[in-house]
Amino acid sequence: MAAVESYPMKGGDGSFSYTKNSTFQKSASSAVQGLICSAITEKFDAMNFLLPITATTPSATATIRLADLGCSVGPNTFTAMQNVMDTIETKAKSLSFKNPQFQVFFNDHAGNDFNTLFTSLPFDRAYFSAGVPGSFYGRLFPDSSLHFIHSSYSLQWLSKEPKELLNKESEAWNGGRIHYTSAPRGVEDAYARQFSEDMELFLGERARELVVGGMMVLIMPCIPDETVAHSQVPAGIMFDLLGASLVDMAEAGVISQEQVDSFNLPIYGVSPMEMQSLVKKNGRFSIERMELTDPTSARKNNEGGSKTTGDDNTIANHLRAGMEGIFSKHFGVEKIDELFDRFSKKTIEFSDKFKSSIKQGTQLFIVLVKKN
Structure with a gap:
């Protein structure tokens, strides 16, 4: 397969690291x-993966293999994987296994800070x-070697930017913007096509x-x-503001318009609907659950209400921890402080x-089970 673009999260444990943001x-x-x-309780196939408690096999133990794709540097990946293992153990006990x-x-691009992890x-x-x-848009593990795969907030990253976006003769030309938010339909269609191609690879290898x-x-x-515009959700607003910040820097001569x-x-x-269509097209998985959730609900519950958004550097620091690499490569490391300021x-x-x-409803939760 073609080379996949790699922009890992900010490593280390510094002020702008992913670990702290x-x-x-x-x-x-x-x-x-x-x-x-x-x-896991309702659909994980414990009967086939675990060993029953018997007098004749006192020392035999099954091994369950899990993978977290796009793990970054922690600590979130450790919490997520422990939750999965704890639930599988609880199910095993309930069934006398x-x-x-x-x-x-733990999987991520080769440039990920595995030392910190x-x-x-x-x-x-x-x-x-x-x-x-390695990239999860390619092969990572041997045939039939995994029992459980988890991936959180990683699949939104495409393997590469759609090439049509750089073609001034194309309806997908995206000059003056950095994303399809608030862009013409042709730009969004180019992104959708690239996502479809990537998911075909991802689902096929998994x-x-x-x-x-x-x-x-x-x-x-x-x-x-499809009736909700990307500019109406928090991520779309953030990308629009990032683009506007870059345009301001170009007008000030800090970077070029090009x-x-x-x-x-x-x-x-x-x-x-798109995701359901792509899974059905692959044909190797059954959709056991697909649900829209609120990604901020846990934070609201912990804080006893909705946190004011945009009143400090929290959003900027989180975005910087995840995207400093891609912006540094294109615009230069020396421009990063001004961009996020x-x-x-x-x-x-x-x-x-x-x-x-x-x-x-701006977070999609999907449970897939491998068919025969």
Whole structure:
């Protein structure tokens, strides 16, 4: 397959690192923790994967292999995987099966900060761990080697930006913008086509790697349906403000207009209908559950209400932790501080827009099970 663009999250444990700026992602994952537990309890094929407690096999133990695709550097991946293992153990006990051994594979691009990931592994973990570098748009594991796959807030990243966006003769030419938010229909269509191509690869490879009856849980940002404009959801607003910040920098002579015109974020927010169609087209998985959720619900519950959005540097720091790499490569490391300083000011200026944006139903939760 063609080379995949790689822009890992900010490594280390500094002020702008993903380790210290990923509480939004943690809240999004926490919002569906109960749904994951229910899916495992109701649909995970324990009868075929675990060993019963018998007098004749006292020492035999099954091994359950799990993978987190797009794990980044923690700590969110450790929490998510522990939740899965705890639920599988609870199910094993309820069915009088032996507690299995667990092997957890942490996957991300080769440029991911695996050193930080593994130095922060929980000291008291009761599982075997391994890092698997590489793009999940390609093959990662042997045939039928995994029982459970998890991926949270990773699949919105495309393998590459659609090439039509840079063609001035194309209806998908995206000059003056960095995303399809607020762009002509041709731009959004180009993104949708690239997402479809990527998901075809992703689902095809996972179908080979999962055992029959194996489960895959996917959590990703989305739009509730095709009637909701991307500019009405928080992510779309953020990308518009990032683009506006870059345009301001070009007008001030800090960067060139050509740099802005040649840059596009390779990120796509799918709709449930699109995702359902792509899974059915692949044909190797049954959709056991597909549900729209509110990624901010866990944060609201913990704080006793909705947190004011756009009143400090929190949004800018989180976005920087996830996107500094892609912006640095294109515009230069020396421009990053000014970019996110401008962006932070715009989030305050347009805080009312954030508050009125659509949040309910902007996270897609999907449970897939591998067919025969």
